[in-house]
Amino acid sequence: MGGDLVVAVDLGGTRYRVALIAADGELRARVSGPTPADRGPSAVLTQVHDAVAALVRDAGWEAVAAVSLAVPGPVDPWTGVVRQAPNLPGWFEVDVRGFFAQRVPTRVLVGNDANLAALGEQRFGAGRATRDLIYLTVSTGIGGGVIVDGRLLLGTHGLAGELGHVALDPSGPPCSCGNVGCLERLASGTAIAHRAAMELRAGVAPARLAALASDPDAVRTEDVAAWAAAGEPFARRLIADAATWLGIGVTGFVHIFNPEMVVIGGGVSRIGDLLFDTVRAVVAARAMPAFREGLRIVPAALGDDAGLYGATAAALDHTAG
Ligand SMILES: [Zn+2]
Numbered sequence: 436m437g438g439d440l441v442v443a444v445d446l447g448g449t450r451y452r453v454a455l456i457a458a459d460g461e462l463r464a465r466v467s468g469p470t471p472a473d474r475g476p477s478a479v480l481t482q483v484h485d486a487v488a489a490l491v492r493d494a495g496w497e498a499v500a501a502v503s504l505a506v507p508g509p510v511d512p513w514t515g516v517v518r519q520a521p522n523l524p525g526w527f528e529v530d531v532r533g534f535f536a537q538r539v540p541t542r543v544l545v546g547n548d549a550n551l552a553a554l555g556e557q558r559f560g561a562g563r564a565t566r567d568l569i570y571l572t573v574s575t576g577i578g579g580g581v582i583v584d585g586r587l588l589l590g591t592h593g594l595a596g597e598l599g600h601v602a603l604d605p606s607g608p609p610c611s612c613g614n615v616g617c618l619e620r621l622a623s624g625t626a627i628a629h630r631a632a633m634e635l636r637a638g639v640a641p642a643r644l645a646a647l648a649s650d651p652d653a654v655r656t657e658d659v660a661a662w663a664a665a666g667e668p669f670a671r672r673l674i675a676d677a678a679t680w681l682g683i684g685v686t687g688f689v690h691i692f693n694p695e696m697v698v699i700g701g702g703v704s705r706i707g708d709l710l711f712d713t714v715r716a717v718v719a720a721r722a723m724p725a726f727r728e729g730l731r732i733v734p735a736a737l738g739d740d741a742g743l744y745g746a747t748a749a750a751l752d753h754t755a756g
Contacts, residue, residue, distance in 0.1 A: 438494075439500055441455075441500055441747040442490065442491060442501070443743040443744070443746040444483060445548065446479070448470060448472055448522025449470055450468065450469055451468060452740075455491070460744065463494070464490055464494075475524070476523070477534075480529075480534045484535065488539075496540050500541065502541060502544070503747060504544070505546055505746045506546070507520050509547065512593040514530075515533065544749055547596075549570070549579055552572060553570030553581065553582055553698075554745040556568070556736065557585075557748075560744065561737075567582060567692065568695065570582070570699075571698070572700045573701040575623060577619040581595065581688075586752075608621075624701075627656045627677050628658075644667065644669060656703060657702075660703075679713060682713060682716070683717060685732065689730065696733060698733055700738070714732055
């Protein structure tokens with residue numbers, strides 16, 4: 436039996452983060468670095484393991500209850516095998532738990548990053564004191580997690596909570612998942628930037644923006660957000676359209692899970708009021724009244740650290756049996 440510290444790892448496609456976190460949520464130490472994704476799974480895992488070992492050196496392994504990793508993409512939380520990771524080239528059926536179990540003298544857990552971020556927000560972030568919570572991370576894609584009665588919903592294969600891949604528009608754009616018109620294709624940062632580029636190319640956008648965006652394909656979601664913040668109607672409409680789709684999706688989730696709180700994180704959530712006001716208005720107009728009683732739709736509180744805190748919560752739950 437180890438101590439009460441958790442080594443939490445958030446393995447992202449571009450950066451990895453490692454933190455030493457106590458059971459009360461106090462972050463004791465942290466380190467991060469660029470993920471050497473192009474060098475393949477074993478190079479990535481070796482580098483992350485070296486960072487973990489360096490971080491634990493002072494505290495000692497006897498103070499550590501578990502190493503808990505949040506990974507991007509579908510993962511089997513019981514075996515710790517990553518099925519595939521779209522943002523990590525060459526990752527297919529990678530035994531992350533096996534790799535670490537051979538190298539660290541403590542328990543090893545592995546979970547999906549968006550699922551764990553949901554748990555992080557519920558335990559240590561915006562959703563403290565809630566038991567039923569929906570979490571959405573809206574950035575390049577849309578990921579999610581569902582907390583039911585204080586526990587993360589896993590599903591038969593541990594894959595539950597892919598809230599971005601609910602199809603809403605049968606005549607919408609094709610999605611990387613094989614479906615058509617998924618929420619992710621309609622409301623993610625990628626979708627916003629894509630719509631902006633399409634309208635700039637088609638000459639729908641105001642001439643002054645077309646001049647700004649001489650290369651429509653280089654327009655980023657951040658540019659659209661900045662134009663919207665400056666009051667540009669074209670950009671505000673694009674954000675409102677995406678937020679409307681998000682609200683339609685959230686209405687469905689609210690009807691399925693009847694949560695107390697919907698937490699929205701990820702880069703696109705930083706757009707703020709324009710996005711959240713629209714989502715709340717759509718849910719208010721479309722959800723059945725009883726489902727809206729006391730329902731809060733709020734920004735995430737933990738930012739980029741949600742995965743680290745969620746990995747910690749998962750390890751603490753596991754330790755508690
Ligand atoms: Zn999809």
